[in-house]
Every structure is written in C-alpha cells, then in structure tokens.
Amino acid sequence: MRFKTVIGLEIHVQLSTKTKAFCSCPADVFEMPANTAICPVCTGQPGALPVVNAEMVDYAIKLALALNCKVNEYSRFDRKNYFYPDLPKGYQISQYFYPLAVEGYLDIDVDGTTKRVRIRRLHLEEDAGKLMHEGDSITQAKYSLVDMNRCGVPLVEIVTEPDLSSPREARIFTEKLRSILRYLKISSGDMEKGALRCDANISVVDVEKKVSSNRVEVKNMNSFKFIEKALEYEEQRIKEALVRGENVEKETRGWDLSTKTTVSMRGKEEESDYRYFPEPDIPPVVVSRERIERLRFSLPELPDQKKQRFVQDYGLPEYDASVLTADEWIANFFEVCVELTKKPKETSNWIMTEMLREMKEFESEELKIKPEHIAELIRLVDRGEISIKTAKEIFPEMFRTGKMPGRIVEEKGLKQLSDEHTITEIAKKILEQNPHVVDQYRSGKTNVISFFVGQVMKQTRGTANPKIVNEVLRRLLER
Amino acid sequence: MFQKLTIEDCLEVERRNLVKESLSEIGRVDGVLKSFITVLNEEQIEVNEGPFKAIPIAIKDNIVTKNIRTTCASKILENYVPPYDATVVRKLKKAGFAIVGKTNLDEFAMGSSTERSAFFVTRNPWDLSRVPGGSSGGSATAVASGEVVAALGSDTGGSVRQPAAFCGIVGFKPTYGLVSRYGLVAFASSLDQIGPMTKSVRDAAILMQIIHGKDEFDSTTVDVKMDFLSHIEQGIEGFRFAVPVEVYEYEGLDKEVAERFEECIKLVEKLGGKVEKVKIPTLKYAVATYYVIAPAEASSNLARYDGVKYGLRIEKAGLKETYSVTRTTGFGEEVRRRIMLGTFTLSATYYEAYFNKAQKVRRLLANDLNAVFDRFDAILTPTSPIPAFKIGSITDPLAYYLMDVFTTFANLAGVPALSVPFGFAQGLPVGIQVVGKRFEDPKVLRIGRSIEKFSPYNENGRIPLPVVRT
Numbered sequence: 001m002r003f004k005t006v007i008g009l010e011i012h013v014q015l016s017t018k019t020k021a022f023c024s025c026p027a028d029v030f031e032m033p034a035n036t037a038i039c040p041v042c043t044g045q046p047g048a049l050p051v052v053n054a055e056m057v058d059y060a061i062k063l064a065l066a067l068n069c070k071v072n073e074y075s076r077f078d079r080k081n082y083f084y085p086d087l088p089k090g091y092q093i094s095q096y097f098y099p100l101a102v103e104g105y106l107d108i109d110v111d112g113t114t115k116r117v118r119i120r121r122l123h124l125e126e127d128a129g130k131l132m133h134e135g136d137s138i139t140q141a142k143y144s145l146v147d148m149n150r151c152g153v154p155l156v157e158i159v160t161e162p163d164l165s166s167p168r169e170a171r172i173f174t175e176k177l178r179s180i181l182r183y184l185k186i187s188s189g190d191m192e193k194g195a196l197r198c199d200a201n202i203s204v205v206d207v208e209k210k211v212s213s214n215r216v217e218v219k220n221m222n223s224f225k226f227i228e229k230a231l232e233y234e235e236q237r238i239k240e241a242l243v244r245g246e247n248v249e250k251e252t253r254g255w256d257l258s259t260k261t262t263v264s265m266r267g268k269e270e271e272s273d274y275r276y277f278p279e280p281d282i283p284p285v286v287v288s289r290e291r292i293e294r295l296r297f298s299l300p301e302l303p304d305q306k307k308q309r310f311v312q313d314y315g316l317p318e319y320d321a322s323v324l325t326a327d328e329w330i331a332n333f334f335e336v337c338v339e340l341t342k343k344p345k346e347t348s349n350w351i352m353t354e355m356l357r358e359m360k361e362f363e364s365e366e367l368k369i370k371p372e373h374i375a376e377l378i379r380l381v382d383r384g385e386i387s388i389k390t391a392k393e394i395f396p397e398m399f400r401t402g403k404m405p406g407r408i409v410e411e412k413g414l415k416q417l418s419d420e421h422t423i424t425e426i427a428k429k430i431l432e433q434n435p436h437v438v439d440q441y442r443s444g445k446t447n448v449i450s451f452f453v454g455q456v457m458k459q460t461r462g463t464a465n466p467k468i469v470n471e472v473l474r475r476l477l478e479r
Numbered sequence: 480m481f482q483k484l485t486i487e488d489c490l491e492v493e494r495r496n497l498v499k500e501s502l503s504e505i506g507r508v509d510g511v512l513k514s515f516i517t518v519l520n521e522e523q524i525e526v527n528e529g530p531f532k533a534i535p536i537a538i539k540d541n542i543v544t545k546n547i548r549t550t551c552a553s554k555i556l557e558n559y560v561p562p563y564d565a566t567v568v569r570k571l572k573k574a575g576f577a578i579v580g581k582t583n584l585d586e587f588a589m590g591s592s593t594e595r596s597a598f599f600v601t602r603n604p605w606d607l608s609r610v611p612g613g614s615s616g617g618s619a620t621a622v623a624s625g626e627v628v629a630a631l632g633s634d635t636g637g638s639v640r641q642p643a644a645f646c647g648i649v650g651f652k653p654t655y656g657l658v659s660r661y662g663l664v665a666f667a668s669s670l671d672q673i674g675p676m677t678k679s680v681r682d683a684a685i686l687m688q689i690i691h692g693k694d695e696f697d698s699t700t701v702d703v704k705m706d707f708l709s710h711i712e713q714g715i716e717g718f719r720f721a722v723p724v725e726v727y728e729y730e731g732l733d734k735e736v737a738e739r740f741e742e743c744i745k746l747v748e749k750l751g752g753k754v755e756k757v758k759i760p761t762l763k764y765a766v767a768t769y770y771v772i773a774p775a776e777a778s779s780n781l782a783r784y785d786g787v788k789y790g791l792r793i794e795k796a797g798l799k800e801t802y803s804v805t806r807t808t809g810f811g812e813e814v815r816r817r818i819m820l821g822t823f824t825l826s827a828t829y830y831e832a833y834f835n836k837a838q839k840v841r842r843l844l845a846n847d848l849n850a851v852f853d854r855f856d857a858i859l860t861p862t863s864p865i866p867a868f869k870i871g872s873i874t875d876p877l878a879y880y881l882m883d884v885f886t887t888f889a890n891l892a893g894v895p896a897l898s899v900p901f902g903f904a905q906g907l908p909v910g911i912q913v914v915g916k917r918f919e920d921p922k923v924l925r926i927g928r929s930i931e932k933f934s935p936y937n938e939n940g941r942i943p944l945p946v947v948r949t
Contacts, residue, residue, distance in 0.1 A: 040563050044783040046556065047543045047565060047662040051698045081779050081825070083802055090782020146787065275825035277834060280669035280776055282698055 003242070004205040005235050006212075007170050008162035011177065012155050013187050014127065014195040015059045021126045021154035022050030022093065022282075029149035030193055034132075042152035044088030049281050052077075056124065056154040057285060059186040060100055061295050063156055064122050066180050066302055069104030071292050075123075077279040082272055085146050086129040094157075096276040099123035100285070106180075107304065108172045109322055117173055118161040127153040162201065167231030171224050174198050175326075179303050183328050191223050198227055203248075204238040213238045214250040218262055221255045230255035234262050306331055314344035323352050330356070333371060340375035343382075350374055354395045368402030377405045384465060385409070386416045418465040423456065423472050426464075430455045431476055441477050449473055482625020483944060486682045489534045489628060497628070498524055498577050501535030505580065505626045508947045513601045514621040516540045517548050518580040529575025531689075536571060537621040537630040540581035541588055541664040542673065544568055547578075551664050552596035553586045555784045555791045555809030565662020566697065567631060567673050567690045574689050579627060582617025586811045587781065588638055588666045590614050591882050592873070595813045600870055603645060604945040605907055609867040612645030614638040618676045619646040624947045629686060630676045635666050636769050637862075637886025639674040640898035644862035644910025647900045647942065649931070650676045651683045651924065654917050655893030656701040658687075659694030665780040667773040668699075670890040678942060680899060680928040684708050687920065707921045715929045716751030720744075721855040725762045729884060733865045735904030740861045743901050743911045743930060747859070750929055754859070757851060761844040762888055768844065769887035770880055771824050771837035777814075778821025784809060816876065845892040852894075852916040857926050860885040862898040862910035885912060895920040899927040900943075902936040 017027045023041035040048040064071050078096040104119035129148040133141035158177070164170050178189035178196055188195045199219045205212045218234050221227045234253065241248050253262040301309070303325045310321035310331075325331045330351065337347045351374065359367070377398070380386045386394075386409055394408045409415050417423060430452060431438055440448050449470070456469050481500040489497060498521060505518055517540065526533050538544060541551045543561035545568075550556045568578065585595035593601040593616025601616045603609040604624040611620045615632025619642035622630045632639040634652035643650025652674045663673055675686035684707035693702040722744065726732065744754050786792030786805035793808055795801045810818070824833035851858060864884055873879050889896035894917050898910035911930060915923035936943060 040561075043788060045543075045561065045563070045789075046549070046551070046559065046664040046783070047541075047561070047660075048563075049661050049697050049699075051696060079779050081782060083782065083785060085785075085787045085798065088783060088788055090785060091779050273827050275779070275822065275827070275830075277775060277779070277825055277830075280667075280699075281665075 002206060002208050003239050004207055005165055005167075006162045006203050006205060007164040007167070007231065008201045009158075009160045009164065009170060009173065010199045010201070011158045011160075011174065012197040013063070013158065013177075013181060013189070015056055015154040015156060016185070016187050016195075017053055017055045017059060017154055019053055019055075020152040021053050021056055021124070022152055025152065027153050029153060032149050034145070034147035035149060037149045038151070042088070043148050044090070050093060050279075052282055052285065053154060057100070057287070058295060059154075059184075060122065060124050060156050061287065061292060062184050062186060062299060063181070064101035064104065065292070065296050065299060066184055067104040067106055067119050067122065067158070069101035069119055069122055071101045071287060072098060073287050073289065073292075074098060074284055075100045075287070076284045077124075077282045078276050079279050081275040084128070085144065086131050086151070088129070088148060088151055092126060092128065093279055093282070094125035095123035097278065098284075106173065106176060108169065108176050110169055110172060112318070115163075115169065117163045117169075120159045120161050122156060122158050125155050125157055127151065127155050162203075167228045167235060170198075170200060170231055171228040174227055175224055176303070179326050183300055183302055194222070197222070200227070200231055202231055202234050202238070204235060204242060206242050211242070213242055213248040216248065216250070217252040219252060219254045219265065226255055226257070229260065230262055233260070237262070300328075314338060314348075316344055316348055320345075320348045320352060323356075324348060336371040337374045340371060341378050343378060346378055347374060350378065354392060355399065358396060358399045369399050370402070373398050373402075373405060380405055380409065384416055384418050387462070387466060389462060390416065413461075413463075415463060416465050417460050417463045418468055420468055420472060423464055423468055424476070426456055426459055427452065427469070427472050427476055430459070438477065449477065452477075480625075482946075483678070483941075484625070484628055485678045486531065486534060486629055486685050487679070490531070497533050497535055498526065498579065501579050501627055508624055508626060508949055511602065511607060511949055512604060512620050512624055512626070512947060513599050514582050514617040514624070514626055515580040516550055516552060516583050516596075516598060516617070519547065519578070523547075524577050524579055525572060526577050527572055527575055529573060532575035533577050534575065534629075535579045535627045536576045537580055537582050537618055537627040538568060538578055539584055539615050539618050539630070539632045541584060541633055541666075542568060542631060543662040543664065544578060544581065547581065549581065549664070550598075551587045552584045552598055553809065553811070553814070554597045555806070557597075557791065559790050561662075563662065566659035566694045568662060570690050571631075580621075582615070582621055582630060584617055584638075585614035586814050587664070587777070588614040588633055588635055589777070589813050589817055591637065591641055591879065592868075592870075593617060593642070594870060595811060597811050602870070603867045603907075604947045605647065606867065608869055609907070610645065610870050612642030612863070612867060614642070615650070615676060616642045619643055619648060619650070622646070622676050622678060623648050623945055625944065629678070629682055631673055631686070631690075632676045633663055633666075633671055633673050634890065635670045635773060636883045636890050639676060640862050640886055640896060640910065640912060641882070643676055643898045644900070644908065645867040647908030647910075647944065648676060648678055649680050649683050649900070649927070649942070650674060650898045650910075651687065651927075652889060652896045653687065653691065653920050654895045655890075656699050657691045657703070657705075657895075657918070657920060659690075659692075659697040659700050661694055661696040665776075667776040668780060669776060670769075670773060672890070678944065680897070680924055680931045681708070681711060683897070683927075684711055684921075684924050687924070691920075701918075703918060705918075705921055707924055710921060711925050711928045713925060714750060715747065715856075715926050718752045718856040718926065719854065720747055720752050720754045721757040721851050721858045722754060723759045723762055723858065723860065724756050725759060726860050726885070729864060731864045731881060731884070732861070733904055736861050736864060736866065736909050739902040739904060739909040740859075740911065742935075744859065746930065746933055746935075750933060755855070757855075759847050759851060761840065761847045764840050765844060765888040765891060766880060766884055768837045768840045768891060769883065770820070771833050772841065772891070774817040774821035775825050775834050776821065778818045778825065781810070781814070781818055813876075841891050844888060848888070848892045848894060856915070856919075857923060858914040860912045860914070862886065862912040866904045866907035866909060889914050893917060895923045897923050897927040899930050900936070901930060901934055
C-alpha cells in the first residue's frame with residue numbers, strides 16, 4: 001500500500017442537562033422561537049456572571065469515565081476570545097489549559113477486529129448562538145439576525161489522537177460514541193439536530209516516498225454518512241495531489257452537500273489568535289475522588305460490556321451481540337423477549353432482520369410492538385401453526401398495529417395446513433392434472449418437484465406446511 | 480444640616496423627607512460639581528420598607544440598576560438600560576435605601592481622576608479646580624459634598640480608596656469575594672470589588688453588613704457571614720502594624736502627605752499599637768503587574784461592546800468595519816489604550832513574557848503579604864502619594880498610572896483595604912490606608928475607626944467635610 005491515511009476527530013456533544021452551562025435558562029432550545037430562552041448571563045449583558053452548572057460537570061465526568069479517561073481533580077475554565085455576532089460576550093468559556101479529562105480510549109469494531117482509538121482530551125465549553133442571513137446567503141444578505149437561544153448550551157469537546165486510518169473508521173467511531181451517549185442519557189446524539197458535531201483532521205502519508213501531506217481540517221459533516229463521504233472525498237483529493245507531486249494546503253475545508261465535494265473555508269494565514277487566559281469569573285473546578293467514584297458507580301452497563309454478556313449468557317455470535325447492543329432500547333427489548341421465548345438466537349434473528357428493518361421509520365418511544373408479539377410469533381412458528389414465510393408476511397402489520405400475531409393469522413386465515421391427509425388429497429389432484437410432468441419426474445428430472453410444491457402452495461394460499469408438502473409429494477411421485 | 484448626615488444620624492433623628500432634601504441639594508450643587516450622570520426624579524425613586532428606609536444613596540454608574548440607565552461613563556453604553564439589578568443594589572433596596580442617582584466615573588472605571596469620563600469632568604468639592612480622584616470620583620464628591628448620605632463605588636486598583644482620600648471621606652475595598660460582583664460592569668474581574676464610600680467608618684461598616692455575603696450569581700463570592708460592628712469600637716491596643724520601607728523610598732511622595740502619615744503612625748503608637756518598618760520586596764512590582772493583568776482582563780471583558788446586542792452601533796457595509804468603527808467611536812482614548820495593551824499581552828507570542836509572568840509576580844506578592852500578615856495585624860501606607868491635583872495637569876499616562884503606587888497591591892492580593900481621612904496637605908484632604916489580611920475586614924474597619932475617632936483633625940468629633948458654595 002502506497003498511501004496511509006491518518007485521521008483525528010474533534011467532536012462536540014450537546015449535553016441534555018436541564019439548564020444551560022452557566023445560567024438557569026433551559027438547555028433544550030431546539031426549535032424554540034428565537035430569543036425566548038435567554039437571560040442577562042447568556043446574552044452577555046454588562047455585569048452578568050457565569051455560574052457553573054454542576055449537572056453539566058457530572059454528565060461530562062460520566063462520559064469521560066465511559067471513554068476510559070483520567071478525570072482531573074483540578075480543571076479550570078478559560079476564555080477563548082474572538083469577535084462574532086453569535087458570541088455575545090466576545091469570548092467563549094471553554095477549558096484550554098487544564099481540561100476536565102485526558103488520556104482515554106474507545107475500542108471500535110472494524111470488520112471483526114477491535115481497534116483502540118485513543119482520546120487526547122475531553123473538556124467542557126459553551127455553545128454559541130445561531131445566525132440567520134436574509135436570503136440564506138451570508139455574502140448576499142442585506143442583514144443577518146441573531147438567535148441567542150443556543151448561547152450557553154453546554155458542550156463537551158472530545159479530541160482523539162490521530163489513530164483512525166480510514167473514513168469508515170471515523171464513521172464507526174462516531175456511531176459508537178453516539179451509542180455511549182445514549183446509554184449514558186447525557187445527550188440525544190442526534191447529528192441532524194446538531195447535538196453531535198464532528199470535525200476531522202486528515203492527512204495522507206506517501207509510504208514509498210516517505211512524505212506526509214499537510215493536515216486538512218474538514219467541517220460541516222452533519223451526518224454519519226457525510227463523515228464517511230466527505231473524508232473519502234478528501235482522502236482521494238489529497239492522494240491525487242500527492243501523486244501529482246503538488247503541495248496540499250494546510251487549511252479548513254467544508255463538506256458541500258450540493259456538490260458532494262469539500263470546499264476551502266479558510267487558509268492558514270486566516271488562523272486566529274484566541275488569546276486564551278484563565279476565566280477569572282469562575283473558580284477552578286475541583287472534583288473530589290469520591291464524586292468521581294460515585295459517578296463511576298452510577299454508570300449503566302455500556303455497549304461493550306453488554307455485548308460481552310450477550311455472547312456469554314445467550315451464546316450469540318459477536319456480530320449479533322454488536323448489532324443488538326448498539327441501541328440500549330433494542331438490547332432491553334431483546335432481553336425481555338428471551339425471557340419469554342428462551343430461544344436467544346431465533347429471537348435475535350427476528351429482531352435483527354424484520355424488526356430493525358421496520359424500525360427505520362420510527363422512534364422507539366412511539367412503537368406499538370412489545371416483546372410479547374415476538375414471543376408469540378416464534379411460538380406459532382415453532383408449533384408449526386404458521387410458516388416462516390407467513391410469519392414474515394404478517395410482521396409489518398403486527399409491528400405497525402400492535403395486533404397479536406395469532407389474531408392476525410386467524411383474521412386472515414393464514415393458519416398453517418399441516419394435516420397430512422388434506423395435503424395428500426390436494427397433491428393427488430394436482431398430479432392427476434399434470435401427467436406429463438409426473439412422467440418427467442419419473443424419468444429422472446426430479447427437480448420438477450418444485451413445480452408441484454408451487455402448485456400446492458398456490459391452492460392453499462401459502463398456508464401448507466412446506467416440509468409436509470415435500471414429504472407427501474415425494475411419496476406420491478416415487479410410488 | 481442634611482449635607483453632614485451620616486447613615487447613623489438618619490437612623491437616630493425623626494426624619495423629614497430625606498429623598499427630597501437630597502434632590503434639592505443635588506439641584507443646588509451638582510451643576511458645579513457634576514457628581515451625577517443620571518439623577519432620578521422623586522417619582523422614579525423606589526422607596527421600600529426597611530431599617531434604612533428612604534436614606535438617599537448614590538450608585539457608581541458601572542453598577543447596573545434595573546430600568547435605570549447605566550452608562551459606565553462611556554458613549555458605547557450611553558443609552559443602555561439594564562434588564563436587572565446588581566446584587567448589591569437589590570440588597571440596598573431591600574434594606575430601604577433610596578437610590579437617587581448614578582455617579583460619574585472614569586470611563587469603565589479606567590482612571591484615577593474622573594477626567595476620563597466620556598461625558599464631563601467631576602470637580603473636587605474642596606477645590607473646584609481639582610480632580611476628585613477616581614475612578615469612583617462622582618460617588619466621592621456626592622458623599623463629601625453632602626448630595627447623598629452614602630454611596631457605592633468600585634475598586635479595581637484603588638478606585639474607591641483614592642477618590643475617598645482626595646475628597647476627605649471613608650472608602651473601603653473589601654476582601655475579594657466578600658461582596659458580589661454580579662451586576663458590576665466588569666473592568667478586571669479578578670481585581671474588581673464593590674465598596675462603600677461614606678462619611679464615617681461606622682457607616683462603611685453598616686453598608687458592609689448589608690452588602691457582603693455569598694451570592695449564588697457570583698461564584699467568586701465566599702460563604703462567610705461577618706459582624707462588622709460589634710468590635711468596631713474596641714481599639715487597637717497591642718495590634719502590630721507594618722509600614723513598608725518602600726513608602727519612604729518612593730520619590731513621588733508629597734512632603735505634607737508624608738508628614739500626615741508620620742503623625743498618624745505616632746497616633747497609632749499612642750493608642751497602643753506597635754509599628755515596625757518592613758521590607759516587602761515585591762511591592763515595587765505591583766503597579767507594573769497591575770498594568771499587565773488589568774488591561775488583559777479588560778480587553779476580554781470589553782469585547783462584548785460590539786454594537787450587535789445593545790449600546791452604540793455605527794452601521795457600516797461589513798461586519799468587521801461595523802465592529803471597528805463602533806468600538807473606535809464608542810470607546811475613549813484611555814479605554815482603547817488599555818484594550819490594545821491587553822490584547823497585546825494576551826497574544827500567543829507575548830503571553831508567557833507578560834501575562835503569565837505577571838500572574839507569577841502576583842502570586843509572589845500575595846505570598847509576601849501573607850508572610851507580613853503572619854506577624855502583623857495590618858499594613859499602613861498613605862492612600863495616595865499626592866493630594867488632589869489640578870484638572871488637566873497630569874497628561875503622561877505613565878505618571879498617571881504611578882499614582883496607584885500604594886493601592887494596587889491590595890487588589891492583586893485580594894486583601895481588604897480602607898482609606899480613612901487624616902488631615903490635610905496644601906489644604907487638601909489626605910487619606911491613610913489600612914490594609915489587612917484576607918477576611919479580616921472587620922479588623923481593618925476597627926483600626927480605621929480608631930484612627931478616625933482620635934484624629935486631631937476632627938471637627939466636633941467628626942471627619943471635616945467641605946462646604947460647596949455656588
């Protein structure tokens with residue numbers, strides 16, 4: 001391999017605390033009317049002062065522990081100074097010199113192998129507001145408006161080491177992070193709503209020539225798919241430049257959805273000096289060992305631990321366990337189902353295929369399906385009362401309406417026909433109507449049996465037990 | 480006579496309408512003195528039930544007052560009406576005090592003379608050709624002249640104590656963290672403290688009793704409850720006092736100020752105090768350290784005045800130009816100088832050489848002072864090396880900054896410091912500074928009370944006050 005790709009991520013996570021980072025305004029401001037969740041503190045009125053939200057610190061410590069970080073007993077807030085209309089104080093309160101946590105890692109599954117991605121640091125900061133430009137274009141707008149609702153919403157920034165070696169790994173890492181955020185119940189993790197934002201630094205090393213490209217920062221990747229797409233594009237762009245022997249600019253580029261390319265946002269010469277210095281309005285954050293241990297104790301079982309348990313306790317393949325534990329709701333659903341069915345693998349199959357396919361369109365809160373549905377479905381199949389095919393057919397209705405599968409089967413007359421006598425009568429008739437096909441079979445073309453199976457199924461509207469149909473037909477034909 | 484009334488006097492006497500008297504006194508002298516940027520009319524003045532009901536008080540115009548314009552003596556906030564009350568304002572109102580107006584200051588409290596107000600110069604009631612000191616000059620003149628009974632100022636490097644000294648009243652800067660800064664428009668957040676400016680040390684203690692204490696809106700406040708009054712009369716017998724030799728080494732020390740200082744030391748000894756000269760080596764770096772840290776914090780604190788949300792906006796074609804023209808027009812020269820200075824010392828290239836080094840010196844200075852306070856109850860210095868100077872006479876910024884030579888160290892170390900009047904130099908008031916250990920604020924006031932009580936310069940047992948003729 002001539003090229004080696006090196007990627008590091010900077011991820012911002014909006015915390016779902018009750019109130020903002022430094023004032024008592026609500027923190028969940030998504031889709032609230034503009035400038036309705038604001039106060040003197042978060043709009044930077046003269047004389048107003050920030051007060052640290054303790055819940056925010058707890059949430060961030062939980063995340064730090066889940067990411068195997070060292071939580072610093074002493075951390076501090078600093079000011080990052082720059083001018084922008086969405087930043088009312090003219091500085092962002094962040095943690096620069098002494099972050100809350102450092103030196104963690106997150107293991108991700110890449111094609112069946114485990115890869116460890118190191119976390120460099122994890123720190124707290126506040127979000128900025130939102131600008132709305134007249135006519136939607138910043139350069140053409142006659143005026144712009146500022147919505148300060150988001151000002152002061154708590155964020156955690158996570159910076160990884162450059163341990164990721166492909167765009168796909170970057171996506172897998174971010175998805176895994178979202179899964180952890182949701183398990184911890186500290187963030188919605190919705191990329192589309194901006195609750196999870198990912199920037200990446202990417203460079204490519206030409207192994208043969210032993211040279212590395214400059215590092216390019218890529219922004220605006222607001223979905224998991226776009227993380228992969230944007231970085232793939234960028235990786236290719238850099239490789240091509242290296243092949244041509246061109247210099248790759250050290251710059252910041254943004255993913256442009258309309259052209260599916262990255263475009264330059266700003267170059268090296270436009271880098272700002274943020275004049276960081278300790279925030280004098282906030283005393284250092286001192287976190288006691290007891291508080292850290294209490295929070296550690298309060299952590300739920302996390303995806304990796306749950307996955308291991310699913311493999312061990314239920315004998316599931318690693319792949320099944322990963323898929324089921326990626327979402328805590330699914331994992332819990334699975335476990336309740338298994339309680340009822342005592343058949344882990346079959347339960348897993350139904351959930352992983354039929355149920356996850358149906359779930360794509362719905363939020364888990366609005367689902368009508370209960371573990372009892374899956375359990376009854378498996379029981380009906382096991383007892384031979386319905387075929388697997390029928391079970392799959394009625395799944396969407398059961399999922400959407402919440403009707404028990406037995407009732408659907410009854411209403412639609414889909415109960416499986418397993419009575420050998422009845423099937424034999426039907427099969428006999430079909431054989432009589434198709435003597436030349438019978439001859440074909442008997443002269444050695446035994447695969448024509450599938451024609452007869454199809455005919456029996458057609459006559460029974462698919463309810464005949466395929467195993468018995470096969471047995472009966474074979475017996476009649478070989479006579 | 481209303482002009483001479485202290486808070487305690489107001490409590491004792493069956494009173495007429497004090498608010499009316501205050502307004503009428505303001506009407507009589509303020510055209511000349513110019514203490515106030517905003518004077519409320521009688522209907523606008525909020526009077527609540529409380530132990531200090533209707534006692535007229537003035538608030539420095541960098542402390543926000545709900546629905547009352549708060550300008551910081553800056554064009555950039557000329558029309559700013561705050562949506563909330565500062566914690567100290569809320570507490571004073573609750574105690575019954577009637578806020579009658581907002582006093583002049585050097586723009587954003589950056590200055591020592593009140594000449595740097597964007598609106599007008601305030602005059603010293605002892606000599607109208609002279610400055611009242613600053614930056615809380617308007618509060619000092621309003622109290623000294625008797626326009627109000629008491630006032631609040633803010634002190635970042637001496638801004639309560641020095642104008643108190645120049646105008647012959649009491650000014651106290653509390654321990655950092657004792658009084659909430661919520662609603663004090665920030666100049667240098669790690670140095671700013673609000674403090675009382677009064678006609679007696681006991682009045683300062685009364686105001687401290689009301690305004691101090693933990694505030695959930697200012698996380699730098701400390702959870703302590705202090706009693707400022709019960710020991711205030713108990714004298715200073717056996718107290719040990721340190722006088723830094725650096726005071727005598729300072730070349731700019733006025734001869735008569737030095738004489739008053741010596742007399743005061745004699746008085747302290749007569750009252751049973753033991754006075755010793757000490758060397759505090761880091762003291763001579765205090766001004767330099769202060770003028771790195773204060774502008775650095777100010778450059779960040781003043782970034783919010785960008786014309787986007789409130790205050791002055793001068794609209795230009797683009798964002799950058801709007802910022803630049805708004806701020807260049809809205810801020811005065813001294814404010815711009817300090818913003819530039821602070822922006823420079825915080826820049827990545829110079830952070831280590833200036834800001835970080837200054838932080839280290841600040842820690843050393845605090846350590847030095849702690850060592851002094853292990854052996855002494857208080858440090859004594861003159862508040863200012865000179866008495867009030869002629870308006871317009873000091874134009875060199877460095878000479879101007881050096882006036883803070885004895886005051887800034889208390890802010891850098893976060894310790895309490897009081898200025899108490901003690902006689903005159905060239906017919907102008909001289910202030911003696913008492914600096915104490917962190918959280919020994921009641922002791923500092925007690926020492927100040929002893930000096931005040933036994934001062935040979937008193938009239939009828941009280942601090943002499945000027946009479947303003949119009």
